[in-house]
Amino acid sequence: MSDLAYTPEELMAVLISREVRDGERIGVGTLSPVVAAGCILAHHTHAPNASLAIWRFKEYWPFTEGMKELFDLGQRGKVDLFFLSGAQIDRHGNTNLVAIGDYSQPKVRLPGGAGSATLSYTVPRIILFQVNHSKRTFVEKVDFITATNNPPPNVYRRGKFTKCITPLAILNFEGENPLLEAVNPGVSVQQVVENTGFTLVIPPNVKEAPPPTSEELQVLRTVVKEKIRAVYPQFSATAFKKP
Amino acid sequence: MGLPFLPVRGLIGTDYLRIRPDFQIIKNPYGEDDLVAIPAIKPDLLLMHAYKADRFGNVLTDKRESDPLLARASDRAIATAEEIVPHVEPEADKIIIPGIYIDAVIHLPGGAKPTACPGYYEIQDEEIRRYLQAAQTPETFRQYLEEFLA
Numbered sequence: 001m002s003d004l005a006y007t008p009e010e011l012m013a014v015l016i017s018r019e020v021r022d023g024e025r026i027g028v029g030t031l032s033p034v035v036a037a038g039c040i041l042a043h044h045t046h047a048p049n050a051s052l053a054i055w056r057f058k059e060y061w062p063f064t065e066g067m068k069e070l071f072d073l074g075q076r077g078k079v080d081l082f083f084l085s086g087a088q089i090d091r092h093g094n095t096n097l098v099a100i101g102d103y104s105q106p107k108v109r110l111p112g113g114a115g116s117a118t119l120s121y122t123v124p125r126i127i128l129f130q131v132n133h134s135k136r137t138f139v140e141k142v143d144f145i146t147a148t149n150n151p152p153p154n155v156y157r158r159g160k161f162t163k164c165i166t167p168l169a170i171l172n173f174e175g176e177n178p179l180l181e182a183v184n185p186g187v188s189v190q191q192v193v194e195n196t197g198f199t200l201v202i203p204p205n206v207k208e209a210p211p212p213t214s215e216e217l218q219v220l221r222t223v224v225k226e227k228i229r230a231v232y233p234q235f236s237a238t239a240f241k242k243p
Numbered sequence: 244m245g246l247p248f249l250p251v252r253g254l255i256g257t258d259y260l261r262i263r264p265d266f267q268i269i270k271n272p273y274g275e276d277d278l279v280a281i282p283a284i285k286p287d288l289l290l291m292h293a294y295k296a297d298r299f300g301n302v303l304t305d306k307r308e309s310d311p312l313l314a315r316a317s318d319r320a321i322a323t324a325e326e327i328v329p330h331v332e333p334e335a336d337k338i339i340i341p342g343i344y345i346d347a348v349i350h351l352p353g354g355a356k357p358t359a360c361p362g363y364y365e366i367q368d369e370e371i372r373r374y375l376q377a378a379q380t381p382e383t384f385r386q387y388l389e390e391f392l393a
Contacts, residue, residue, distance in 0.1 A: 061307050065309075065312060066309025066310075067309055098258070103258070103262055117254045117257050118251065121253040146258070146259075152256050155252075155255045155256065155276060234368070
C-alpha cells in the first residue's frame with residue numbers, strides 16, 4: 001500500500017473539509033463524526049478563522065442553552081454552512097431521517113430530523129453527505145420528506161442543497177436533474193451509476209476529485225483523530241489509519 | 244416561556260405537516276412569508292442527571308446539554324446528581340440551573356450509567372451492546388430489565 005492510501009471516512013472528511021471556507025460560521029449536528037472530522041481538518045489547514053459549532057465538542061461548542069442556540073443563530077441568518085444527511089436521499093435532493101416504509105407502520109424508525117426541517121431553510125449553504133452510497137440510500141423518492149430541496153413559494157428559504165458527498169462521488173442537486181459532479185479518485189462512472197437508485201446526468205469528461213494530500217492525511221490522523229476521540233471514540237479508533 | 248406556540252421558519256414542504264395536523268401554517272403578520280405555528284411542549288416532569296446539586300436545588304450540569312431549557316419548560320423537575328455539595332459553584336464548561344426551576348434533588352452516584360458522565364465515568368460500550376441486543380424483542384428486554392434492576 002502506498003503512503004497515500006486512505007479509508008473511505010478519511011476521503012470523505014477531506015472532501016468535506018475542502019467545502020469549508022475560511023471565516024464561515026458552520027454548524028455540525030448530531031451523529032456526524034465524518035463531518036466533524038472534515039470541519040476540524042479545515043480549521044487546522046485552510047480555514048483557521050472558521051467559527052465551528054460542532055455538537056458535543058467542548059472546544060467547538062460555544063453555546064450554553066443547548067441546540068436551541070444553534071437554531072436561533074440560523075434563524076438570525078448567522079450560520080453560513082450546515083451539513084445534512086438522510087437514510088434515504090432522492091433525485092430531488094430530499095432527505096429522509098424519519099422512517100423507512102409507511103410512517104404509521106415503519107420498517108425502520110429513524111432518529112428524526114431537527115436541523116433537517118429548520119436549518120435547511122435558514123442556512124444559505126447546505127451540503128448533504130451519506131457514508132453509504134447504494135441503491136438503498138439513493139432512491140427515486142424518499143419514504144418521508146424530512147428536509148425538502150423544493151419548498152413551495154412564499155416560504156422563507158435562503159438556498160438550495162448544493163451537493164452530496166459520498167465515498168464514491170459528489171452528486172449535485174442544484175439543477176432540474178441530479179448531476180454527477182465528480183467521481184472520487186479511482187472510482188468509475190459505472191460504479192456510481194450502479195450504486196445510485198435514480199438516473200444521473202453524466203456530463204462528458206466527468207472530473208475526478210483530487211485525492212487527499214499527504215498534508216491533509218497527516219493532520220487528519222494526528223490532531224483531528226485526537227479531537228474526534230473525545231466524542232466519537234469508536235469512529236476515531238476505526239476511521240483513521242496510523243500517521 | 245409559558246406561551247401557547249412559537250412561529251417557526253421551515254417545515255413547509257416536508258411530510259411533518261402531513262403527520263402533525265397540529266402544526267398550522269400561519270401568515271407572518273409583520274411580513275410576507277408563511278410560517279408554521281408549533282404548539283408548546285409542556286412536559287409534566289423532567290428527570291435529569293447532574294454533576295452536582297445542593298440543598299437549595301441548584302444543580303450543575305454540562306453546558307452542551309439542553310437541560311436548562313427542559314427545566315424551564317417542565318411543570319416539575321427532579322435532578323439526580325453524582326454529588327451533593329453545600330453550595331453549587333460555577334465550573335468551566337458547566338452551567339448552573341438555579342434552584343427555582345428544580346423541585347427535588349436526589350443523590351444518585353452512577354445515575355447516568357451505562358452512558359457517560361464526563362469526569363466521573365465513561366460510556367460502557369459492552370453494556371450498551373448488551374442493551375441493544377436485548378431490546379430486539381419484548382421478552383429479551385424484560386429479562387434484561389430484571390437483571391439490570393436486580
